[in-house]
Amino acid sequence: WQGTLYSMVVFGATMVVMFWASVFLYTSFYFTYMPQESITWPIHFQYNACEDRPGICTNPEAIISVTDPARGTLLARGQKYRVVVDLEMPESTTNQRLGNEPQPFSSGMFLVSMDMRSHGGESLRQASRSTMLRYKSSLLQTISTMAFAPFFLYGVQEEKQMVTVELFSQYEEDPVTPLSEVYVRLATKHVELYGAQLRIHAVFSGLRYLMYHYPLTAAALGIGICMVFLSAVVIFSWYQFSGSAGKQLGG
Amino acid sequence: WQGTLYSMVVFGATMVVMFWASVFLYTSFYFTYMPQESITWPIHFQYNACEDRPGICTNPEAIISVTDPARGTLLARGQKYRVVVDLEMPESTTNQRLGNEPQPFSSGMFLVSMDMRSHGGESLRQASRSTMLRYKSSLLQTISTMAFAPFFLYGVQEEKQMVTVELFSQYEEDPVTPLSEVYVRLATKHVELYGAQLRIHAVFSGLRYLMYHYPLTAAALGIGICMVFLSAVVIFSWYQFSGSAGKQLGG
Amino acid sequence: WQGTLYSMVVFGATMVVMFWASVFLYTSFYFTYMPQESITWPIHFQYNACEDRPGICTNPEAIISVTDPARGTLLARGQKYRVVVDLEMPESTTNQRLGNEPQPFSSGMFLVSMDMRSHGGESLRQASRSTMLRYKSSLLQTISTMAFAPFFLYGVQEEKQMVTVELFSQYEEDPVTPLSEVYVRLATKHVELYGAQLRIHAVFSGLRYLMYHYPLTAAALGIGICMVFLSAVVIFSWYQFSGSAGKQLGG
Amino acid sequence: WQGTLYSMVVFGATMVVMFWASVFLYTSFYFTYMPQESITWPIHFQYNACEDRPGICTNPEAIISVTDPARGTLLARGQKYRVVVDLEMPESTTNQRLGNEPQPFSSGMFLVSMDMRSHGGESLRQASRSTMLRYKSSLLQTISTMAFAPFFLYGVQEEKQMVTVELFSQYEEDPVTPLSEVYVRLATKHVELYGAQLRIHAVFSGLRYLMYHYPLTAAALGIGICMVFLSAVVIFSWYQFSGSAGKQLGG
DSSP states (O other), X not given: OHHHHHHHHHHHHHHHHHHHHHHHXXXXXXXXXXXXXXXXXXXXXXXXXXXXXXXXXXXOEEEEEOOBXXXXXXXXXXXXXXXXXXXXXXXXXXHHTOSSOSSTTOOOOEEEEEEEEETTSOEEEEEEEEEOOOOOOHHXXXXXXXXXXXXXXXXXXXXXXXXXXXEEEEEEOOSSSOEEEEEEEESOSSOOOSEEEEEEEEEOOTHHHHHHHOHHHHHHHHHHHHHHHHHHHHHHHHHHHHHHHHHHHHO | OHHHHHHHHHHHHHHHHHHHHHHHHHHHHHHHHSOOSEEXXXXXXXXXXXXXXXXXXXXXXXXXXXXXXXXXXXXXXXXXXXXXXXXXXXXXXXHHTOSXXXXXXXXXXXXXXXXXXXXXXXXXXXXXXEEOOOOOOHHHHHHHHHHTHHHHHTTSSOSEEEEEEEEEEEEEOOSSSOEEEEEEEESOSSXXXXXXXXXXXXXXXXXXXXXXXXXXXXXXXXXXHHHHHHHHHHHHHHHHHHHHHHHHHHO | OHHXXXXXXXXXXXXXXXXXXXXXXXXXHHHHHSOOSEEEEEOOOBOOBOSSSSSBOSOOEXXXXXXXXXXXXXXXXXXXXXXXXXXXXXXXXXXXXXXXXXXXXXXXOEEEEEEEEETTSOEEEEEEEEEOOOOOOHHHHHHHHHHTHHHHHTTSSOSEEEEEEEEEEEEEOOSSSOEEEEEEEESOSSOOOSEEEEEEEEEOOTHXXXXXXXXXXXXXXXXXXXXXXXXXXXXXXXXXHHHHHHHHHHO | OHHHHHHHHHHHHHHHHHHHHHHHHHHHHHHHHXXXXXXXXXXXXXXXXXXXXXXXXXXXXXXXXXXXXXXXXXXXXXXXXXXXXXXXXXXOHHHHTOSXXXXXXXXXXXXXXXXXXXXXXXXXXXXXXXXXXXXOOHHHHHHHHHHTHHHHHTTSSOXXXXXXXXXXXXXXXXXXXXXXXXXXXXXXXXXXXXXXXEEEEEEOOTHHHHHHHOHHHHHHHHHHXXXXXXXXXXXXXXXXXXXXXXXXXXX
């Protein structure tokens, strides 16, 4: 039975090698095929202050370079992206436009415009979306301030809102003219911001959706499929080898 | 009795085949005949901010492309549609026009205009409907805010209203000039919106009404009718076959 | 056993000498290799007062000389730095822009601009970042003042905020044109400052990160490595010596 | 044992004389070597009143002569000085810039300029620093006034602030052109002062730091060192004398 033991050892070793080869194959496939899920850049708005009075006198605008010096574009080919701007806005009187001024009931809405540009500065796609601070009545604000006063006093919470504006829900890059920089503009001079950021999320579909949301299942399946293929290759090679060996023995 | 057994097996198999054929027939009829019940598009309003003061200085307007790149028009021929705009409006002072400003008791009503346009930009049908925020007295608002304060504080509820405006109740497409884009315009500059959407609902009548509102009954009836027709065909074929077979046996 | 005792004494002395030599080597390496973690300069803003009314009529600006008379530049080569400006701002009405003035809802944001200059006054890198006082509603201010009144009255706390603006997150010096002075400018005339300072922080990575954040571990490792090398040198010398000595004895 | 008694008396007398000599030596060294720690001059600002309206129409300025008629310059050679201006400012509406004037949110900051001049009026060093009254919200002022009312009523406290501006932190005099007078200027016409003073503090380092901050230790050490030197001189003289005396006795 030495032959049997020998066969078992060979079989076991082959299985182990095949398993690790499959894991390696799947892992390299995963990192090659899956784009980065989410990329974030800070937006540093630029504007001119007014000459003779407080406030700003041009619309805040910013250009964000979204290329990677090493890899060029950061967006994967054939992948749909969701492009979002987060505005960190204080619930200030300027942002809320309350009070008894000459034009008392001006609308608090403002447009956020985005221009996706190629390397040469050419405009690829444009979008402009309306947004505004979520309204709180003064009574609700009073209640809120009273209720959360300890948190406000110790800086745990703040009187601000994070306003999220979706500019594109299905942005797909044209490989010929890749995205190089993003131009963002707030079409208002009466806004106050603590900060802003640009977020680009990959919207996974099909195989990528499976691999992103069910990573374990996808890994098990992928490794299994790899092993099946490898087994087929091994068994085929084995028969070839044993057949030629039997011929030689029988010859 | 072998012939009897043979007949029963043939009869049962024929019934099963006929049943599935009927189900298939009815299902394909259903999806061919029934248009999509409801289609929704977000409305992204565009406007110009004022130069020298807060607020907006043009009326918000938007153009929504309602065609599908693959199928062309999305509206079924001969089907009546109900076209509706949903406005998500905060119960803000601007929307409510409260307070003691120079023109204190201006009306809170405003018009929502819609222009259905063909591919060439030609206006097909127009409508304009008046709407306004549902009024709440300040006392009711105070009571409401006090009563629902915990929900407001934790963001479960919000001080907003969903205002639904019906623009067309019986819109039927002319097959010669299909609908391509919808132009929506709010005839006011003193409005605040969180968002808006365009909804087109199919208004079913006759058979479609039955099939939409009583799907099980309609399916049973439809499949039954199909089976009756198929049975007729089968029995007719059978007689034809047994007649010619009897002729051959008797010949 | 006198030879053994002699050997032990020699061994012990060698170990002690080697240990202190290693400590000396590591310490000198540490202070040569590690740049200063954080450097701070006060910013003395200059501006012109208005001729005919209170307030200032030019934008506050300052030039900070960041060279050391003895060593020239203070920034280490190949080291990334984070450049930050701290503004000590009172929560005053001017900074908050509240109240019933002609332009009531001007934005409280302003730009802080920085220009890194070489010795010849050439601009190396520029940045300009938006900032503003953190908003506090008047109710929250009232609560805060009431709650902390004893601290305010005895000067333990003050109604001010420390606003930190990050100008560069990854500033790396070009060795050819070293940084000589920093020009800082506030793009607003409606701001009040108690004081300001410029902070430059080294952002450690790799070996420097290890040596800065785990000084004890790094020291133990570094001294250990030094001792291993010194031991190798000593043992090599010893074999050389004993071999030549044995030759001489045997010769 | 008369010789022994004689020796003891001589020894004790020598010790006492030596001790007082050392004290005298150390004291004279102290007052020669240590510059005056702090010198204060009142600043008498000069300005022109407006012709046609209340207020002042030139910037307040003052020249302070900082020389001593007897000793010439007051600053020690090689000593670093900290130069400070104290402004005694009432918390008045003018200083706080509150109220409903045409330009309500002007900045309350102003520059204090200093020009160090030699005897010939030549400018040696200049500096100009921004300062402002510490902000107090009106609520805090109300609370403060209520809380300290009794002290205010009996004149123990006053509604004023002492604003300290550091003009130079490391002023060192050039011995060739000694400092003769200091020119101080407030770059604003909208300020109210009760008074002002110029303070020059010596920033001690090295031996002076020790002698200033640990006077007893330094005195003990200095007197001890003096006594050691004097003892050496006395013992040397004694041996010289007793040697020549022994020679004379033995000769």
